[in-house]
Amino acid sequence: MNTILQVNDLVTKFYTVDGVINAVNGVTFELREGETLAIVGESGSGKSVTMMSILGLIPTPPGKVENGEAIFTSFGSSHDLLQLTPAELRNVRGGQIGFVFQDPISTLNPIMTIGEQISETLTRHLRISGEEARERTVKLLAQVGIPDPELRYKNYPFQFSGGMRQRVVIAIAIACTPQIIIADEPTTALDVTVQAQIVELFRNLRESLNVAIIWITHDLGVVAGLADRVLVMYGGRIAETASVDDLYERPQHPYTMGLLGALPRMDESDSKRLVSIKGTPPDLLIPLRHCPFAWRCDYAFDRCWEEVPPQIEISSHHKVSCFYDLEKGEPRDG
């Protein structure tokens, strides 16, 4: 599969009155055509800032993308998204890259009908007539599972429930047949039964549109049933990246292992004591000089406090940023 998005050594900082927040500290990853990549991390891990940096959505000031490139390949031509002008980026956002955010009520305009909002995206990017946009909007509403799309076209966001609003946001994201959909915690604000509906919708869309999805979340449960590959972030760095099966079966980073142990297993009848990760998430005001997880890691040794671990390739689809070999139970060579 071809790489559609290649992000290299991305660094984003926020200059605040309290000091410099090192939100993203050198993130490198790739996204392939049609795959679903999950980015998992806790609050402050840099997962959302990474995506906002790529899309030019970081408020500047205080934020600044200081380094890196994001090569987006579409229809045979490649561009560095970080070098595009704001006008060029606006064509990409909502066009070739669609997105879905956590909170559908603040994503939608409360004083525009949802039909107008979807049509607006279509006419803005595809240069089609209002009549044609309207027809396609009704089809899109049906495609994301909104009953009576003709009638619902004229409704305002407040007339929709949370799950239905998120469906509208998804309709906007897929309106211009994008190559990538970035979904930032799209189900966090929803109830479990509604979350299951939205996850199912994404599964179906992935099949029918052959679109690559970046799914940003803190929930390792949803990821297991949806993603092809997973990227675990911690302290603005990538801790581990692997295929979904590898990550859950053979986690190689102590943080990933801790996260998996912290989840209660509903499918087991005796509940074991949960594994908790001691301590609290890192203070991003402190510049990164060593492994960001060293404070909380049971396996940390001298080297972890001296240098930032690079990504080490374990197999063709498994990389980990850790000096300690969990399987052998000793520090890695080299």
Next chain:
Amino acid sequence: MADNNLILEIRDLRKYFPIVGGLLGRQVGLVRAVDGVSFSIRRGETLGLVGESGCGKSTTGRAILLLHQPTSGEVVFEGQDLTLLPTEELRKLRVKMQMIFQDPYASLNPRHSVQKIVGEPLMINGLMKPGSPELRARVAEMLQLVGLDPFYMRRFPHEFSGGQRQRIGIARALSINPSFIICDEPISALDVSIQAQVVNLLQDLQDQLGLTYLFIAHDLSMVKHISHRIAVMYLGKIMELTDRNELFNNPLHPYTQSLISAVPFPDPKLERKRRRFILKGDPPSPANPPRGCVFHTRCPLAVEECYTIEPEFHEIQPDHYIACHLADEKGSSKIPEKTVLAAELA
């Protein structure tokens, strides 16, 4: 009460909130937040109360402590009906019941030091004098119990992380030695790695101090982990109540089945094999609940009587309570095989 083993018994608890509207602020409707809930909690056990947002689970918790005066029903705590007690008597009993809140940022007064926050229940109930050495010793003991350094006593809430704040909230609840604690979504505002810390702490404290919990949450997997028995709530009513493994292995209510089916397992191989039972639509408004069974608007199996007759909440098997017309007396449900559950995967 005959059964000494019960610490709390709730009978037909109702809490309606008025909807006021119009120029004159007249009552135009009722939100039936809690609509006839009955259950009991045994000494030393954890009862989990799960449901989606707006189902009335938090209101139930608050109505038990009379933080919301119940519209009707009985709340029998250690043999006494709280709703009938005069204020003085109630205050004495309340010492034994405490609450841990969801949001560790909103539930601690930012202007009070940790010492004041944790010691306040003792001072309010006149058990210890402000500034006394006993009070300080007790606060230090409580902080140690929840895994915080007593040295932090003079600090203020903003100096702590979310998980540490939740520990302060737990220390406050424990300071007056309660026997029963209502945990209202105590971990949903916390990060995954911190959730496990707090859940482990709650379980350790239960073992050490013999506490009884009512654990309110929307996360079924966490509720199953911590509870002995689980009650599933929907639109102000309890749909099913039973032992946690029984609920998971033999869920009889279609709503419980769909809830279990909606919870993702952190295991990709298992997830791929699962057949899903996904509900359509959203929960109706408690201001205008459906007739008959409140779940019939989303139930894929609803039959005619579900639209008109409200199912009674009854014991279908020993210790397995349900409100559904479709579950029969033998305990097997009339629900078709194809609505398969996680348990059948193994």
